[in-house]
Amino acid sequence: MSLHCNPLIYLNMGGEMLYVLQQRLKAQKINSRKTSTVLDDITAALVDPKIISAIFTDSRISSLSWIRSTLEKIALCSIMRLDQDSMNKLFDLMMMMVKFQLSTATGPREIILLTLNHVDGLRNMTSRNGIHEKITVVHELIIKKYGKLTCNEIWDARNECLDLLEDINVRVSILLKLGLQNEDTSFNMNARNYNEKFDLMSKELGSTELLQVPQNLRVGSLQLMGERVTFLGRNIYAMNYSFVTIKPQKEKLPPSNRDKLFIKDKGTKAELGMLAAQLGTEDTSSTRTFSLDLFDDIDVKSEDQDNETSEIKDDDQLEINDMIKINDEYKSKLENLCADFLTEDGIENKVNLLQLLDEN
16 A cells, blocks of 8 residues: 555645636636736645645545545635536546556656656746745655655556546546547557656666665656656646657657547637536635636537427426535535635744654
């Protein structure tokens, strides 16, 4: 039983959540000041020292329900309220993206690099120096924790994370469009510029600590502002996203496959459209929140949504009203969970960040 899974699950899922929210703020043309405030608030909550301290404590892997509850609190205490069905779909997307990344990683170093890509993404989302300092501490904690683990220990943690996500099987449109996923939800390993080849070198490197791997076998930088090389963990919703990040392998790809590498926005919109109908309500009780109607500008439906839409009639209004009541009860429950979480002072001052490094 690995004691090193929780940071991998939490940081990578949290990063994916932030990627989605950032994309939708931009798509909804929310003004830059509000966008900056929203991303700052959520990022600060995600790297709150109280949470990070718990996440980096050596312990058995947390349940998905605990990870979800924590991330729900973070989302709830920021800008929006999501009904239960919407939250389920959002988390399916987040978990499937992390499952894809962990499944297709070629070795333990890439596991850490893709996590650092998510941390880099958080840094790029915020403009506040105080949050940058917290993100820097998170980076240092990752290197300090995983740098002294052997390659086998990191790989075992990765495998245990995948066991946790084993039952999550969702077709993700952006992955399908890029040729990275099949209709049966399995994943493809398309040719790319990063290949650690740990499957071939596990006997040689398995007992070696990550930071002690010979220099000639290292791909991608673990430094604070280094080039990670791997595309895993980068923002797949960004307009400039491509999973050929530096240069392709020497073997040329057929034109049909090469075309798949550069399909960006259409696949993104297709997947986000699965969440369009139910996401986003305004919390008028808080001056920090504002109306954000997520995913309403994308006219794409899943097969189930097509069938449901064709059956909606006027006499369904009673059922809709019942669902609104259920959603309100769900939001109220989450609000109660969040009552003692994240005050203004708490985000900035709860824990001495340097103390976290000393304790790990």
